[in-house]
Amino acid sequence: MEHEEAPYNNTHRAFLQSFMARSTMTLEEAQRVLAAIFTARDETRPVLTADITEADVTSYISAINYELSPIDFEIRSTRTQTADRTWIWAIVNTTSDPLTQVATTRSADEIAFVKRVLDAMFETYNTPRAEIMAITSTQALQLHKAPRNNETQQADGTPAPARSTLSMTDAQKCLENLVEEGWFEKSRKGYLSLSPRALMELRGWLMEMYNEAPDEDDTEVEAAARMRVKMCEACREIVTVGQRCSNRACKCRLHDACVRQFFRAQGAADKKCPTCKQEWTEENFVGERAARPASRASGASAASRRSMMDEDSDGDSD
Ligand SMILES: [Zn+2]
Ligand SMILES: [Zn+2]
Incomplete structure (x- = not known):
């Protein structure tokens, strides 16, 4: 043309x-x-x-x-985290609290619910043991109730204000809207995660909200765990779906497509982490692949009972 x-x-x-x-x-x-x-x-x-x-x-x-x-709006481009890493454009708001942006048409109670869901994605379900960074619809719906307030009375003796609880139905509707509006994506296995567009818009906010400076007496693993939102070592964009270094003290993360490109470019037969040089196994995941299936993998009942009891103490090779 x-x-x-x-x-x-x-x-x-x-x-x-x-x-x-x-x-x-x-x-x-x-x-x-x-x-x-x-x-x-x-x-x-x-x-x-x-x-x-x-x-x-x-x-x-x-x-x-x-x-x-x-x-204060801008059309920006980003790439999806999936294997093909497609470029997409999205309209983003360049100012103001991005959480409010996600929630412009929502009530204060809904915004508080969305915040609880994000906290669950980036804290509860994002640990050194399992960096899932996604949440099942069932888990998300359980957050419809605001956590219990310790004080039932305020200092002056009046009852504490009502917490921002949503009805189950409203919480369900809110999640559906977030998917419809392109903030959340729902996977085939039923996991909700932030869409590429949401990651682009919330990028700065997520890092500010969920990444902490290490404490002086932190071990390396603890220090790495405080950086809850990590960047891909190759493309420098947030990784919520991809691979992580097998060394838990290491902050290196790579998208699946970036792994392929990175090691092809290096021409290395044995793949080593670009940051800590430990072997890159391609078996440690970020995203819903990091979620452990509800212990039905093991056949023997004793073993499965044990694995259920160990649910919180065993982990991947470290
Ligand atoms: Zn990448
Ligand atoms: Zn490493």
């Missing part, structure tokens, strides 16, 4: 509208949308998806970003 930098016009507005309707777009989707917009403008000259180049898309996005910047 012709390449003059058109001033901001209705085609940009139409593109932005279709963007807002889907929350994220791949290059292919953006090409398809632009082709449809141009075709609608002049039906005697239909434009094919293949006619739209990546440069066309980025030029539209930069024109739109120019218009969006005064209202």
Whole structure:
């Protein structure tokens, strides 16, 4: 298609509208949308998806970003964590508390619920033993109740204010909306995790919220565990699905696709962690693969009973 930098016009507005309707777009989707917009403008000259180049898309996005910047929005790109590492674009808010952004249309009680779900993803289910960073719907629904307040009375003797509890039904609805709006993704096994778009928008907030500076008397393992949100050693983006170093004191994480690329580039037959040089086994995972199936793997009853009792004390090779 012709390449003059058109001033901001209705085609940009139409593109932005279709963007807002889907929350994220791949290059292919953006090409398809632009082709449809141009075709609608002049039906005697239909434009094919293949006619739209990546440069066309980025030029539209930069024109739109120019218009969006005064209202603190921006279309940014990121890659998915899945094997193909597809590039996607998403509209993000560039200011304000991102948790409120996730929850703009939600009540204070719902926002508090979302925060409890995020805490569970990044704290409860993200330990040195199991960096799951995801939560099953059942686990998430159990968080509908606010944790019990220790004080039933305030200092002046009046009853403590009601905690932000949601009904089970409202919690369920809230989770469904978060999936629908593209903040959460639901896996085939029923795990909820943050979508690429949410990771992009919440990146700074997540690190500030869940990463702590190490204590002086921390062991290396404890210090590593305080960095709950870790970056991929290869691409420097957050890893919530991928692989981790077999050394628990090591902070090195890699996406699956980045593992392949990284070791291919190194040409190393025996794979070693780029940070600590311990063997990279490709058997220590981040994400729902790190979740242990509810001890049904072992056949012998004694063994399975033992493994259930050991649930909290045994772990992977360390
Ligand atoms: Zn990576
Ligand atoms: Zn390592």
